[in-house]
Amino acid sequence: MAISDSTAQRYTAQDPDVRLMLQVRDDNAAAFEELMQRYQSRLVSLMTHLVGKRDMAEDLAQDVFLRIYRARKRYVPGSKFSTWMYTIANNVASNALRSLSRRKEVNLVGSESGELGGNPLAAKALAASGLMPTRQLDKAELSEVVKIAVSALNERQRMAVLLNKFEHLSYEEIAEVMNQSPSAIKSLLSRARANLREVLEPYLEQGAKV
Amino acid sequence: MARATGYPKIMNTDQQQLERMVAYLDGELSAEESAQVEQQLASDEQFRQALQGAERAWRALDDLPMSHVGDEFAKTTMDMVVDAARHDVEAKTMALPIQQRKKKTTTVVMVAMAFLLGALTFRVLASASNRRLVADLPVIQYVDIYAQIKEVSFLRELQRGLGDRLEASTAKADQFSDSIAEFQLVADASQRASWLEALPSEEQVNLRAKFNRFRDLSPPQKEGLRELHQQIESAEDREQVLLTLFRYQQWLKELPPSRQYEYRTLEGGERLRRIANELERTASERQFELTDEQVREVFMQVRPQIEQVFERNKPAFREFYSRRSPQEQRDFRSLPRPEQMKRVFQFAMVRSSDQMTNIVETIAEALPEEMVVAFQELRPGEKRDRVQAWIRQFHASMREGGRMGRISAAELADFFVELPTEAKERLLARRPEDMQRLLEDMYRGKWRSSRRGRPPGMDRRGPRDGGPRDGGPRDGGPRDGKLREGGPPDGPRRDRFDERRGPALGPPGGRRRFDEDRGGPLESGPRRGDMRRPRRPEGPPPEQG
Numbered sequence: 001m002a003i004s005d006s007t008a009q010r011y012t013a014q015d016p017d018v019r020l021m022l023q024v025r026d027d028n029a030a031a032f033e034e035l036m037q038r039y040q041s042r043l044v045s046l047m048t049h050l051v052g053k054r055d056m057a058e059d060l061a062q063d064v065f066l067r068i069y070r071a072r073k074r075y076v077p078g079s080k081f082s083t084w085m086y087t088i089a090n091n092v093a094s095n096a097l098r099s100l101s102r103r104k105e106v107n108l109v110g111s112e113s114g115e116l117g118g119n120p121l122a123a124k125a126l127a128a129s130g131l132m133p134t135r136q137l138d139k140a141e142l143s144e145v146v147k148i149a150v151s152a153l154n155e156r157q158r159m160a161v162l163l164n165k166f167e168h169l170s171y172e173e174i175a176e177v178m179n180q181s182p183s184a185i186k187s188l189l190s191r192a193r194a195n196l197r198e199v200l201e202p203y204l205e206q207g208a209k210v
Numbered sequence: 211m212a213r214a215t216g217y218p219k220i221m222n223t224d225q226q227q228l229e230r231m232v233a234y235l236d237g238e239l240s241a242e243e244s245a246q247v248e249q250q251l252a253s254d255e256q257f258r259q260a261l262q263g264a265e266r267a268w269r270a271l272d273d274l275p276m277s278h279v280g281d282e283f284a285k286t287t288m289d290m291v292v293d294a295a296r297h298d299v300e301a302k303t304m305a306l307p308i309q310q311r312k313k314k315t316t317t318v319v320m321v322a323m324a325f326l327l328g329a330l331t332f333r334v335l336a337s338a339s340n341r342r343l344v345a346d347l348p349v350i351q352y353v354d355i356y357a358q359i360k361e362v363s364f365l366r367e368l369q370r371g372l373g374d375r376l377e378a379s380t381a382k383a384d385q386f387s388d389s390i391a392e393f394q395l396v397a398d399a400s401q402r403a404s405w406l407e408a409l410p411s412e413e414q415v416n417l418r419a420k421f422n423r424f425r426d427l428s429p430p431q432k433e434g435l436r437e438l439h440q441q442i443e444s445a446e447d448r449e450q451v452l453l454t455l456f457r458y459q460q461w462l463k464e465l466p467p468s469r470q471y472e473y474r475t476l477e478g479g480e481r482l483r484r485i486a487n488e489l490e491r492t493a494s495e496r497q498f499e500l501t502d503e504q505v506r507e508v509f510m511q512v513r514p515q516i517e518q519v520f521e522r523n524k525p526a527f528r529e530f531y532s533r534r535s536p537q538e539q540r541d542f543r544s545l546p547r548p549e550q551m552k553r554v555f556q557f558a559m560v561r562s563s564d565q566m567t568n569i570v571e572t573i574a575e576a577l578p579e580e581m582v583v584a585f586q587e588l589r590p591g592e593k594r595d596r597v598q599a600w601i602r603q604f605h606a607s608m609r610e611g612g613r614m615g616r617i618s619a620a621e622l623a624d625f626f627v628e629l630p631t632e633a634k635e636r637l638l639a640r641r642p643e644d645m646q647r648l649l650e651d652m653y654r655g656k657w658r659s660s661r662r663g664r665p666p667g668m669d670r671r672g673p674r675d676g677g678p679r680d681g682g683p684r685d686g687g688p689r690d691g692k693l694r695e696g697g698p699p700d701g702p703r704r705d706r707f708d709e710r711r712g713p714a715l716g717p718p719g720g721r722r723r724f725d726e727d728r729g730g731p732l733e734s735g736p737r738r739g740d741m742r743r744p745r746r747p748e749g750p751p752p753e754q755g
Contacts, residue, residue, distance in 0.1 A: 032291070036284055045277040054277065061279075062287045069291045143273040150274060164236065165271050171238050186238065190229040197267040204266055 003078035017081035025072045032072075036065055039082070043089060046162050049150055050093045051100065060096055064089045079176060082167060086177045090159060097155050142203060149199040157192035160185055231261050235268065296422055346424065347406070348396045348443075349435045351417065353424045355459040358474050360434070362441040362451055364481075369454040371482055375489040379496075380457045389456045390449065397443050461489075497584055498596055502607035504578060509604045511576040512569065519565050523558050530557070570597050622646070625653045 011018045017038065023031035043064060047057035067088050078084075150158060156178065163169045163177060171189070175182045233239050234247040251258045349356065359365060368376065377383075395401045409417065424432065445451045462470050465488075473481055500508065509516070531539060542553070558565050570593045574585050588596065626634065626649060633652075637645045 029288075033284065033288060036287060040283055040287070041276070041278050044279050044283070048277050049274065057277070058279070058283060062283075062290055065287050066291055066294060069294070139273065142270070143275055146270050146273050147275060150271070161271070165268070166274075166276075171233070171236070186229050186233055187225075189236070190225070190232040193232050193264055193268060194228060196271070197264050200267045200270050201263065204270060 003076045008077045011077040011079060011081075015077070015080050018077040021068075021072070021075055021081050021084075022077070024068075025075050027072075032069065035068075035081075039085060040065075042167065043085075045166070046086075046089060047093060049147075049162055050155070050158060051096055052151055056096065060089075060092050063092050067092070080173065083169065083173045083176055086163060086167065086169065087179075090177050093159065094155070145203050146200065149196055152199060153192055153195060157188055157195065160188045161192045161196070164189060227257075231257070231264060235261070235265055292422075296419070344402060345399070346432075346436070347402050348393075349432075349439050350420050350424045351396050352393075352439070353420045353427075353435065355455060355462075356435045356438050357423075357427075357431075358458070358462060358470070359438065359455075362438065362445055364478070365442075365451050365454045365458070366447075367478070367482060368458060368485070369450060372486055372489060373454070375486070375493065376454070376457050376461060379489055379492060380460045383453060386453055386456045390452045393452055397439075464492075498581060500578070500581075500600060500603070502603065505600050505604045506607060508573060508576045508600065512572045515569060515572045519558055519569060520554070522565070523554075527554070527557065566594060570594060573597055573600070622649050622653060625649065 012022065017035060020031045020035050024035065040061060043061040044054075044057050047060045048054050051057055051060065064085065068085065071088075075084075150161065153161060159178060160174055163174050164171075169177065171182045171185045174180075174189075175185045178185065180188070230239065230243065230247055234244060239247065251261065392405075395405050424435075427435070442448065442451055442455070462473070465473075469488075473484065476484060531542075534542070545553070567590070570590075574582060574593070577585055585593065585596065626637070629637070629652075637649055640648060
């Protein structure tokens with residue numbers, strides 16, 4: 001879909017990262033490095049939670065930046081820069097996860113249906129971790145529980161949750177990133193949060209050790 | 211006994227209600243919808259508790275460990291991006307160990323490299339941690355020639371022992387004044403930033419490539435180059451040292467990369483001896499340099515005599531060829547024409563040195579006046595070598611399009627820029643050597659097509675009735691054997707030359723022989739479909755059937 005001049009101008013005016021990316025389009029390497037500095041940690045975090053492996057996450061994040069570089073000449077600001085970047089990130093992550101699942105390296109694969117109710121895989125992972133909600137957990141342990149809970153979501157739910165929670169993308173923006181409708185994202189996030197609550201609830205009742 | 215949970219389960223909650231709840235928490239509801247939710251919150255305890263539970267779980271995600279990456283990630287990512295761009299450039303350019311300055315670079319290359327210069331500039335100028343890089347800028351700029359010499363004493367010895375001959379092989383002293391002035395500028399730390407900013411786009415391309423070569427050196431190698439630069443900069447005879455340096459650089463650039471590498475590995479006296487021999491050889495060759503047009507003139511004049519030689523030797527070729535193994539026969543057919551020519555002449559010479567002597571003497575008479583005396587002073591063996599070199603040049607020029615002769619890099623670059631994007635991408639997907647060959651074929655095809663009205667790149671058929679000739683007019687032309695504007699004289703059509711297959715095989719099948727040909731010796735090559743790479747056969751050439 002062609003992006004209108006008014007849309008491009010609006011995002012250029014509103015988003016400083018769009019302005020940086022336009023400089024990258026004009027071969028400004030300093031602008032590229034600035035964008036990278038702004039997003040590298042967030043992107044690596046996102047990828048880590050998506051694929052579960054830090055080193056792979058860094059590789060994927062670098063792949064995203066490389067794709068941004070390669071696409072710079074075709075860049076037209078039709079959305080916030082972060083939305084565009086996460087669209088690329090979503091594609092990269094999806095490809096990676098597809099490859100991982102083919103190699104059966106994914107240990108936790110959430111159900112595609114995202115049914116409400118307890119996630120047996122999450123329960124299994126939590127049981128394996130020894131972090132049962134029979135005692136108070138310290139902060140680090142609770143963090144581990146949350147990590148397992150997120151990893152137990154299916155890929156799409158996980159991506160939507162991470163983008164919504166940590167990147168503060170709206171439903172519409174997430175929809176653009178994931179090539180879904182906003183109503184589909186609404187449904188996706190509601191199921192994801194229900195699943196998270198199911199898994200985390202017992203631990204949250206105990207509270208964390210002070 | 212299981213403890214009752216503090217928050218109501220939402221398993222049985224209407225999905226729509228769940229979505230509304232979560233959307234409310236995310237601020238995604240309209241004002242009206244939010245009001246409805248708040249109304250429900252006020253009146254429905256269960257709903258309120260469910261929402262609080264959802265919110266609590268959401269807040270728990272704040273404990274999710276977040277990753278932090280350091281400078282190393284940014285550095286390696288930038289290196290990766292720069293390498294990607296460099297890879298693009300290397301695939302598109304034909305690089306030599308000492309880069310030849312190109313008059314023009316394709317738009318595609320410039321786009322890629324403009325970004326790289328930005329990266330280089332940014333790294334060189336902006337960051338305090340790159341002060342070393344700024345200090346190394348002169349070494350980077352001259353990394354290629356510095357890598358060729360170890361000490362400034364070599365330059366002094368070169369000047370002392372071979373200065374005159376080196377000067378004769380290169381440009382005059384005043385033509386290096388710009389290079390020397392640039393050296394002074396780059397050597398001055400206070401001028402480097404402005405020098406860098408003023409660098410033309412093409413030079414930016416070169417500098418970036420040099421930066422990468424310098425970066426890939428080991429620390430001791432880098433230190434060695436820095437010391438060398440210090441020696442040159444502080445030399446009392448700096449002007450002369452620089453002049454010798456740039457002369458040597460210009461002379462080296464003309465040599466093949468393998469020869470450049472060879473010189474770099476030689477020590478002191480041995481290197482000077484080899485350079486002396488090379489200078490003498492190139493001086494001698496320059497004395498006998500003919501342009502493509504001149505070489506064609508010469509061979510057109512001696513064509514009748516050459517035809518006689520091959521007519522006389524054809525039975526012998528045929529017999530010898532028939533006794534070779536099928537593989538050797540195929541190998542010979544797959545040879546490029548110049549190599550076949552060489553074998554043919556060797557065969558003729560072996561059978562009768564008089565034949566060769568006659569050819570050589572006939573050629574001598576056809577040479578430009580200024581060359582005849584020097585040629586006659588050569589020893590017989592040197593004369594034959596020189597004639598064979600001209601024969602190779604003759605056939606190379608005929609293969610490359612007749613009157614067009616060799617195609618310059620500038621012509622190719624201009625042609626490439628004008629190609630459609632799709633054609634460019636197809637070429638760029640090839641290896642550099644294949645790309646150049648295909649580009650030359652397309653250029654020649656365009657030239658021939660423009661004379662025949664066919665689109666460029668569509669001229670890849672073999673022989674056909676009424677097919678055009680290389681460089682010849684479509685409508686026929688003079689048949690007196692003289693070169694005219696428009697290329698070689700008309701003659702029977704030739705097979706479209708395919709470098710992969712070699713020239714077309716002689717008959718049967720309508721393939722051409724020398725006696726039907728436009729002036730070269732027997733053509734041969736693999737039959738259509740035989741895509742073997744040309745190999746050097748052993749022994750004298752087999753006869754063509």
